[in-house]
Amino acid sequence: MAGTGVRVLVGTRKGAFVLTSDGKREKWDVSGPHFGGWEIYHVKGSPADPNRIYASQTSGWFGQIIQRSDDGGKSWYQPGLKPGEPTKSPEGMQIGESNKFVYDTSPGSGKPLTTHQWYDGTQHPWEFKRVWHLEPSLTDPDTVYAGVEDAAIFRTTDGGKNWHELAGLRGHGSGPKWSPGAGGMGLHTILLDPKNPRRMYAAISSAGTFRTDDGGTTWKPINRGLRSQYIPDPNAEVGHCVHRIAMSRSKPDTLFMQKHWDVMRTDDAGESWREVSGNLPTDFGFVVDVHAHEPETIYVVPIKSDSEHYPPDGKLRVYRSRTGGNDWEALTNGLPQRDCYVNVLRDAMTVDTLDPCGIYFGTTGGQVYASSNAGDRWFPIVRDLPPVLSVEVQALA
Amino acid sequence: MIRVVLPYHLKNLAHVDGEVELSVPGAATVRSVIDALEVRYPMLRGTIRDHVTRERRPFLRFFVCQEDISLDSPDVPLPEPVVTGAEPFLIIGAIAGG
Numbered sequence: 001m002a003g004t005g006v007r008v009l010v011g012t013r014k015g016a017f018v019l020t021s022d023g024k025r026e027k028w029d030v031s032g033p034h035f036g037g038w039e040i041y042h043v044k045g046s047p048a049d050p051n052r053i054y055a056s057q058t059s060g061w062f063g064q065i066i067q068r069s070d071d072g073g074k075s076w077y078q079p080g081l082k083p084g085e086p087t088k089s090p091e092g093m094q095i096g097e098s099n100k101f102v103y104d105t106s107p108g109s110g111k112p113l114t115t116h117q118w119y120d121g122t123q124h125p126w127e128f129k130r131v132w133h134l135e136p137s138l139t140d141p142d143t144v145y146a147g148v149e150d151a152a153i154f155r156t157t158d159g160g161k162n163w164h165e166l167a168g169l170r171g172h173g174s175g176p177k178w179s180p181g182a183g184g185m186g187l188h189t190i191l192l193d194p195k196n197p198r199r200m201y202a203a204i205s206s207a208g209t210f211r212t213d214d215g216g217t218t219w220k221p222i223n224r225g226l227r228s229q230y231i232p233d234p235n236a237e238v239g240h241c242v243h244r245i246a247m248s249r250s251k252p253d254t255l256f257m258q259k260h261w262d263v264m265r266t267d268d269a270g271e272s273w274r275e276v277s278g279n280l281p282t283d284f285g286f287v288v289d290v291h292a293h294e295p296e297t298i299y300v301v302p303i304k305s306d307s308e309h310y311p312p313d314g315k316l317r318v319y320r321s322r323t324g325g326n327d328w329e330a331l332t333n334g335l336p337q338r339d340c341y342v343n344v345l346r347d348a349m350t351v352d353t354l355d356p357c358g359i360y361f362g363t364t365g366g367q368v369y370a371s372s373n374a375g376d377r378w379f380p381i382v383r384d385l386p387p388v389l390s391v392e393v394q395a396l397a
Numbered sequence: 398m399i400r401v402v403l404p405y406h407l408k409n410l411a412h413v414d415g416e417v418e419l420s421v422p423g424a425a426t427v428r429s430v431i432d433a434l435e436v437r438y439p440m441l442r443g444t445i446r447d448h449v450t451r452e453r454r455p456f457l458r459f460f461v462c463q464e465d466i467s468l469d470s471p472d473v474p475l476p477e478p479v480v481t482g483a484e485p486f487l488i489i490g491a492i493a494g495g
Contacts, residue, residue, distance in 0.1 A: 061456040062444040
């Protein structure tokens with residue numbers, strides 16, 4: 001049954017855009033750019049309060065800004081600095097420093113980790129660059145997890161005013177072996193288990209996938225079964241370039257992964273992975289996602305290679321498997337099938353929870369495509385945005 | 398009164414249109430001017446200087462009286478025309494990027 005509407009949140013190289021439609025998802029309104037001229041790596045709403053939205057706003061000149069909306073994206077402010085509200089406590093202390101992401105090097109945390117591996121094999125200081133991904137709690141609008149570059153995970157419990165690192169991820173032991181890839185050493189995916197509030201997953205470019213079972217205090221690598229070309233040890237604990245992982249909402253122990261090369265799946269919460277690339281024309285790519293209601297229906301967008309970064313044969317094709325992988329069909333209806341050389345970046349595909357399930361993705365050419373029938377037919381919501389970095393969707397009751 | 402000219406994006410963050418006028422306690426230096434700017438406009442904290450190191454961000458420069466003082470000590474007194482408000486303190490974003 002169709003809901004009353006959807007809101008698609010788009011982050012681009014030059015601002016954020018909010019796309020809205022009713023439950024039919026045929027006619028769309030486009031608002032934006034919000035934060036025009038800034039890189040918006042990610043915009044995501046709270047599952048517990050759809051009007052609460054968080055955005056990561058970044059700049060090579062001015063660094064990191066966190067923005068928050070309490071009215072569904074109509075107005076925004078930096079947490080702790082809402083117009084008309086005091087910015088200092090009665091004692092004169094700053095209430096919030098929403099863009100302050102400081103790595104935990106305190107002995108008190110037990111994880112005073114300060115360096116990771118650099119390109120030349122030496123150790124290099126961890127340096128905060130930007131927030132790649134914001135993952136709001138499933139139950140509390142004031143709690144949000146942030147995946148950052150250089151790779152680490154932070155959490156706020158006061159609506160974004162203050163952020164503190166969950167240092168057990170960097171400090172679990174393999175951190176000094178992590179090294180950046182060409183795109184930076186970003187923590188780009190955070191998945192929250194809907195059935196186990198103590199369990200979550202994080203994925204890091206050129207390091208791998210990690211899991212906590214105690215709410216973020218301790219973490220372990222979960223990369224068994226991954227095979228990465230040029231890594232001498234096929235059983236390496238870390239060093240795998242995971243591009244994206246996605247969770248089946250009804251079977252959260254089943255995860256799917258688009259690795260640099262290879263599409264993988266696990267059915268035991270990451271304890272072991274197996275390849276399900278099957279008949280894909282290429283198993284390089286960035287995005288992977290799972291149908292909201294069919295846990296064995298999954299989507300990827302194959303990209304020709306890591307040397308070319310565009311679709312094979314100039315054809316933009318989403319591939320769908322209804323069998324949890326291995327058997328894939330090309331979805332082309334409504335997508336350009338000639339002269340198309342865009343890319344689809346790792347955070348730029350999402351699914352809504354309506355029925356039929358809606359699928360959305362954005363391209364580096366500025367198009368945001370949607371399907372309101374699980375991928376059978378596609379249409380562009382908007383064609384000429386700046387390069388799209390991220391796409392999220394909210395189903396509105 | 399010190400006149401400060403912000404780059405476009407920082408004006409937007411601070412919700413100001415033109416120049417910013419600041420009363421700076423004590424000697425006017427780069428450090429004291431930025432300190433006063435951040436007190437008045439806390440949304441700019443971390444955007445001009447790194448939160449941790451307090452160093453100027455690499456793609457920002459400070460200009461006064463036609464001179465780039467970005468590499469000077471932040472504690473050097475600013476020239477008299479800046480202190481009196483005859484000349485502005487300019488925060489300039491590097492002309493770079495795409």
